[in-house]
Amino acid sequence: MEPLSIGQVAKQAGVGIETLRFYERRGLIDSPPRKQSGYRQYPENAVKRVVFIKRAKELGFSLKEIAELLSLRVEPGAKCADVKKRAEEKISHIKDKIRALKRMGNTLKRLSDSCGVKGPASECPILEALDK
Amino acid sequence: MEPLSIGQVAKQAGVGIETLRFYERRGLIDSPPRKQSGYRQYPENAVKRVVFIKRAKELGFSLKEIAELLSLRVEPGAKCADVKKRAEEKISHIKDKIRALKRMGNTLKRLSDSCGVKGPASECPILEALDK
DNA sequence: ATTGACACTGTAGTATGGTACAGGGTTTAT
DNA sequence: ATAAACCCTGTACCATACTACAGTGTCAAT
Incomplete structure (x- = not known):
């Protein structure tokens, strides 16, 4: 399999490319081997790793947490039990x-449900509820 | 009513005090009148406004969104429907x-359940699954 | 009157998660 | 061979939401 640029x-x-270098600095992806020119040569599974990071981020994990997951x-001595x-x-x-x-959602929903649609915002129950 | 410091x-x-000055710079709270000394003199309802901001933040609104909400x-023509x-x-x-x-929780749970406790991490089903 | 707490402005620093150069060298296609 | 497209490092910058000074002035209590 051909390595990837x-x-x-x-x-x-x-x-973005910069994002990959950023992740590398943060230890989220391994430093890939380099060509003589210094160009990075990624193994194919690097893409999967990055997609994993993206997904975890969408779920609200910080990069620090993702690094922990990864x-x-x-860890070489890690037992399956540790991972579990x-x-x-x-x-x-x-x-x-x-x-x-x-x-958060329930609070907003309660407020939204109690909200009519015609009045001026000064009478809006959402704003009033928050104003208390 | 006595103005508040x-x-x-x-x-x-x-x-924090700095937070109030920060909110003022961001236009989230009005610039209060000042004493001759330059000290801010807040009307009582300033506290409510700040509490409003705090609560809205807890509900997941960014300061920008809160400024819009406020x-x-x-705005005289604002309808409750807009807020809703x-x-x-x-x-x-x-x-x-x-x-x-x-x-994600279900995925992790499935993996965790299928995980034995004795083997080395290199054989851990969780790790293998993350690699997909 | 003097001490301590409080307030002022302005600037700079924190963490997070990137994004954008500048000033080079390398690869690839024609 | 030469131009476009790509990659390198290093540094600086962006937004968000504060937080922490430095250096100075003010207020309240004794």
Whole structure:
């Protein structure tokens, strides 16, 4: 399999070239081998890794958290149990996030439902509720 | 009613003094009148305004969005429906996030459940799945 | 009157997650 | 061979939402 240039990885993963170099500096992707010219030569699975990062970001994980998730597979002495433990921590973290978002959503929904559509904003129950 | 000092407003609203000056620069709170000394003299309702900002932030609005929300109250022609529409947009974003998090949580859970505890991480099904 | 707490402006720094050059060298296609 | 397209490092910059000074002036209590 032909190694990929940074531009090819960027294009396939749907991110900018600068973003890849940024992720590399942050340790989210491995420093790939270089050509004699210094050009990066990415293995094919680099694209998958970047897509994973993108997805995790969309789910609200910070880059730091994503680095932790990714480090699960790199640590040489890591036992499967360790990985499982981290995964479970993440699951609980995800549940907390869902709960917080649900609270937020419910509050907004309650307000929105109580909102008529004709009055001036000065009588809007959303604004009034927030004003208390 | 006695006007409030910036420190009093900060304390009552539960924010830092610097935050108030920052909000003032951003146009989220009105520039209050000043004493001859230059000290800010806030009307009592300044506290409510800051609490409004705090709550809206907790509901996931950015300061920019909050400024827009606040401006709706001031614009004479603003309809309650406009505010409702913005709230509903927020609700839909929140729902998307929850759905995505649930997917990720389920994926992690499935992996975690299939994970033994004795093997080295290199054979861990979680890690293998992340690589896909 | 003097001390300590409080306030002022202006500037700079923090963290997060990138994005945009400048000033080079390299590859590829014609 | 030469031009376009690509890549390199390093640094600086963007928005967001604060937070922390430095250097100075003011207010309240004793």
